[in-house]
Amino acid sequence: MRVIDFFDRGAAIAPDREALVSAEHRLTYREVRRLTLRIAASLAARAGGNPDAVGTVAVWSPNHAMAFACLLGGLRAGGIWAPINARSHADDNIDFLATADCQRLFIHSSFAQHLPAIRAGVPTLQDVVCIDQRLDGVPSLDDVLAGAADAEARAPDLRPDPQRIAAYFPTGGTTGRSKAVTLTEQVWSALVAITHAAMPPVDHPVYLVAAPMTHAAGAMALPMLAAGAKVVIIDRADPLEVMQAIDREKVTDLFLPPTVIYGMLGHPRLRDFDYSSLKHFIYAASPMAPDKLAEAIRVFGPVMAQTYGQAEAPMLCTFLSPADHAAAAADPALAHRLASCGRPTLLARVAIMDDDGLLLPPGDRGEIVVRGDLVMAGYHKNPAATEEVSSHGWHHTGDVGWMDDDGYVYIVDRKKDMIITGGFNVYSAEVENVIQGHAAVQNCVVIGVPDPKWGEAVTAVVEPVPGATVTEDELIALCRSRLGPVKTPKSVLFEDHLPRSPVGKILKRAVRDRFWTGRDRLV
Known part of the structure; x- marks a missing residue:
């Protein structure tokens, strides 16, 4: 199948249904x-x-x-x-x-x-x-x-x-x-098939494109068009505009990065709109804090769905379904799964690998690697980079994670963002999840900064919820109670706005670079 064939399928089954809707067009x-x-x-x-x-x-x-x-x-x-x-x-x-x-x-x-x-x-x-x-x-x-x-x-x-x-x-x-x-027709066919297997379309689906259509939000529109969905396009992922569009257009499916969802949850008009049309509220780009995720389920219903992928293996390497979310939110014995990005999807094989190319058993941490039809053909005109990420016959994601006995994958950090403090490894995502769960925290990043005693000192940089108050001592005490002394930040800094990429993802590296610029070593 060609990518355009999937659109043509939608046109064949629903020729008179609205396909593309934006401010000036229907x-x-x-x-x-x-x-x-x-x-x-x-x-x-x-x-x-x-x-x-x-x-x-x-x-x-x-x-x-x-x-x-x-x-x-x-x-x-x-x-x-x-x-x-x-x-x-x-x-x-x-x-x-x-x-x-x-x-x-x-x-x-x-x-x-x-x-x-x-x-x-x-x-x-x-x-x-x-x-x-x-x-x-x-x-x-x-x-x-x-x-x-x-x-x-x-x-x-x-x-x-x-x-x-x-x-x-x-x-x-x-x-x-x-x-x-380089993404082939085979990659797109795999993405469409996986999407329909993981999230079977409802009758008359409505998909909202709020994040840039040049990235995940646009890529996910293609499987939706194959089902004859109405694709509603708004110019930006503003929390209020997203909530209004869900209510106005009766949106069934949408994708947003966690940062926008946090903005929705913290918005004073959150409860003013009807979200009952939602079937799949997809988030990706980074994990959501489990406490914020539980709140989203209470507000939007049992519709939250997480995908994990990257440009080289788009969107759906793993999937945490709405049923998985609802079960984890309802059962304390399964609550830990809210920190997972789900299990491998139908056409993707996902494993954990050590630095020597050995696949690791459940529970062991290593690099997340992927095989299957969803993986790119390589980097255009860059064979050296292609070879580097394709060693041992797998695509190397650069993400550190582990898999439990039931096949759920947990991301703990980017491989290069691991903090080594006093000889101990600290994975920043674990600390971020705890801090992010505080009601007064909108977003945060946890980084290692140069320290003469520890080598790297665990440091949190926090963006508070507008109008809310939280102190450094309060967050340090929270982390100490949940994580112990090694993983607890030595300091907490506050900023009105953390730097973000054009697609809304927080730029942790940009925050970290402020503390390491001009040094011969970066760890």
Whole structure:
């Protein structure tokens, strides 16, 4: 199956149902399919009628229904989708366009000021189309559509090839230049199959895209479109706007990072909206504090679902179902599972490995590794990096975790974020979960900072709930009572806002770097 085939399935079973909804558009599946056929015909014509020459097709836009139609049209033409995060720095986006050998670019007019730098920095670029209006020397999407009126006859209908490259996803680039993750049609087929197996769609599903559509929120929209879902797109993951959209559109499924969910739980209008339509409230990117998760279940119902993955093995390596969440919240003997990211999914094999390539038994900590159809084909034009993360025949996630006797996986840290203090290993996620459970804590990170006695001193940096009060002594006492002296922070610092990535993930490395800059050693 090709990625576009899954959209076409949705169009076949629900042609007159709304497919893409945003502030200015409410488009049916029939309308979106025609749009994508016309976009694909135009791209094919610009590539001389050769689908293999369409190349990498990037979309640089805020969350927007027509932007989503452009990415679908690029996939239909045989192009390779390169998602560009509208919230990332322009220099980072231009660098990734060059890394991904971008040839065709759909851009929103709000980013038109970057076009000179894009043209200068991306030597492979051949075509630019503005999504929402005509620019000087750049045709609008309306211009392109007007020139493809007979699109159904001219749009390419390509033969499925499981190994054909369908997308280049960025790795994030928070610790250096972002790599281009090669995702094949096989990877996307696996993602769709796993999603439907783990979260069977309800009748008339409604999926909310609030986080950037260029990342997990957009990736999860593709399996939903295969079920004929209405995909509602809002421009940002603002807690109030998300709660209003759930109520207004009767959303059944959505994905959000934990930071946004914490903002919802702390919002004064949390109880003003109807959440009864929800079936799957998916969170990922980082674990949720068990206490906050239990609160979310009380507020939103037995609908919370956690997935674990990364760009190299997207979204659903493991899955903690709503039933798992509800059971853990109701039974003290199972409460520890709220700290888990779930069990391996249908088409992913997940294991724990030591530094010598030995798979470890339940209970032992090591690196989380993955095999299966969900794993990338490699990093584009970067064989050395590909080899590094593929040693011993497994994809290495860089995350430290362990698996219990029932197959539930627990993430305890990034491999490089482990704190060594006084000769003891401290996994920061354990400390963060305790602090995050305090009612006055909105978010926190736990890091090791240079210390002449301990080597690294466990330190918490806390973002309080607005208007709430909590003291350093109070949090230290909480940690000491729950974790013992070794894992208890030596100090607690407070900040109004922790730094975040463009997708809302807290940048722990950026916090840590403040304390280590200028040193010969970083541990």
